[in-house]
Amino acid sequence: MSQSGSGTATAAREATGLTYQRCRWCGTASFRRLLCPVCQSSDMRTESSEGHGVVVRTTVVHRYTEYARNESLVRFPEGFMFRCRIIGTPPQLVWPGARVRPASGADLSTGEVVLETVDKVEHDPWR
Numbered sequence: 001m002s003q004s005g006s007g008t009a010t011a012a013r014e015a016t017g018l019t020y021q022r023c024r025w026c027g028t029a030s031f032r033r034l035l036c037p038v039c040q041s042s043d044m045r046t047e048s049s050e051g052h053g054v055v056v057r058t059t060v061v062h063r064y065t066e067y068a069r070n071e072s073l074v075r076f077p078e079g080f081m082f083r084c085r086i087i088g089t090p091p092q093l094v095w096p097g098a099r100v101r102p103a104s105g106a107d108l109s110t111g112e113v114v115l116e117t118v119d120k121v122e123h124d125p126w127r
């Protein structure tokens, strides 16, 4: 039960605050899981994600209410996917392939993961 290696080399990557778990046995990355999704090991170590993900699938929740919000499945460069809320773009205009990053001010350690789009929507109403 020793926690080693924290505190020195990780500082440069702490900016996003997004961390994930990597299995010590098979190397599979996962997010907010107690067991490895591949080998069921509970021997996971926490690593910092680069934080920039890509939208794989996107849906609008409560589409016809004023509380419409986006819910997207996002793939992160470390290899895990997670369902997140996307802001910074109208919910129905988030597109698969959009690059996203942790929203500024979002607390990623608990609760809902909120990301914002990196690129602006190219929305041309006149076409």
Ligand SMILES: [Zn+2]
Pocket: 023, 024, 025, 026, 027, 028, 036, 037, 038, 039, 040, 041
């Ligand atoms: Zn594993």
